[in-house]
Amino acid sequence: MPNARDLEPLEVPSGTGALEVLPALRRALDGEGPALLPVAADAPDEAQTLITALSGPLGPGEDAEHDPTALVIATSGSTGVPKGVLLPASSLRASAESTHRRLGGPGHWLLAMPAHHVAGIQVLIRALLAGTAPHAVDTSGGFRPDVFAAAARELPSSGRPHYTALVPTQLSRLINDGGEGLAALRGFDAVLLGGAATPPALLARARDSGVRVTTTYGMSETAGGCVYDGVPLDVAEVDVDGELGPIRLAGPMLARGYRNQPDAPAFAGGWFRTGDLGRFADGRLEVLGRADDVIITGGEKVAPLPVERVLTEQPGVREACVLGVPDPEWGQAVVAAVVADPAARPDEDALREAVRGRLGAAAAPKRIALVDELPLRGPGKPDRRALAEQLTC
Incomplete structure (x- = not known):
């Protein structure tokens, strides 16, 4: 590109305040203005560490005029060392649009997790691409089933499907509470579940309770989940080296690479080497955890x-x-x-x-x-x- 674009911090509030970043997020998806580094507004020390390590002009190979880098998602992976995952607008769109195709079409989204992480910010991106206004759960007092239920009631009762995304800890609280939070959860057409491995017993309890749970596997490097219920999205390819080996992922949802690491071996040859072990069982991917664990x-x-x-x-x-x-x-x-x-x-x-x-x-x-x-x-x-x-x- 003629002039290097800057990577600028985007302070993302927690809870309902996260909706304030929607205009900046839309501009980034449209390729207008700088690339954005989402950081938690309520964790200033952590945010400053990431800003110091990752902000500044984008270097060679970190941007493209025809497909600008929209977001750089900070992740420590399993090493604890901050890395910046370079996500062009095309990757974010490919992920969001394939998710809608898998789930049953664009719909209304409820944000229930931090939006400076990829799973949370993708909820906002999916809503933007669906042309719907996302809603958010007030997490100022922690994640509470009654507050989740109140936020769910605010979603429009149109003919479009209702979606949300949770981590297993949140699902467990809703199931164990068994009250209005669980009742609200049953009303969603799909509940994406990721961020960590889901205990089979929790998954069974959720489905027995009438919750339409879809387990997801993915990471910042794949713009979020790209394997749903063990089956890749229509844009994703999955390869397992041997009967039980490292998992590799490919497709248009992949990141460009890592910030300040132009030759990162994890992205060699158009495949992302996840560092996870897995196998195929009955045609579905089973993830067995990190190789280094x-x-x-x-x-x-x-x-x-x-x-x-x-x-x-x-x-x-x-x-x-x-x-x-x-x-x-x-x-x-x-x-x-x-x-x-x-x-x-x-x-x-x-x-x-x-x-x-x-x-x-x-x-x-x-x-x-x-x-x-x-x-x-x-x-x-x-x-x-x-x-x-x-x-x-």
């Missing part, structure tokens, strides 16, 4: 996600996070943090035996810690680093 204990490899799935299927378990901690005998020991149902505390030996019976002795947690809640990062992923520090103290 695999625990090596006594010479055996244990993927945390299958262990978490077994645990969350057991009575009295609401959430679980499994990780490896240093151990002088085993190298790493498998440990599990479990959020228990206060009314039905699970038996730790029974949990351990359930894992042993399904996945083998190596996968059985050496230690199970009952916690009130899991520490989270980003839009709703368990913070494994914080949890490891907590469990090794």
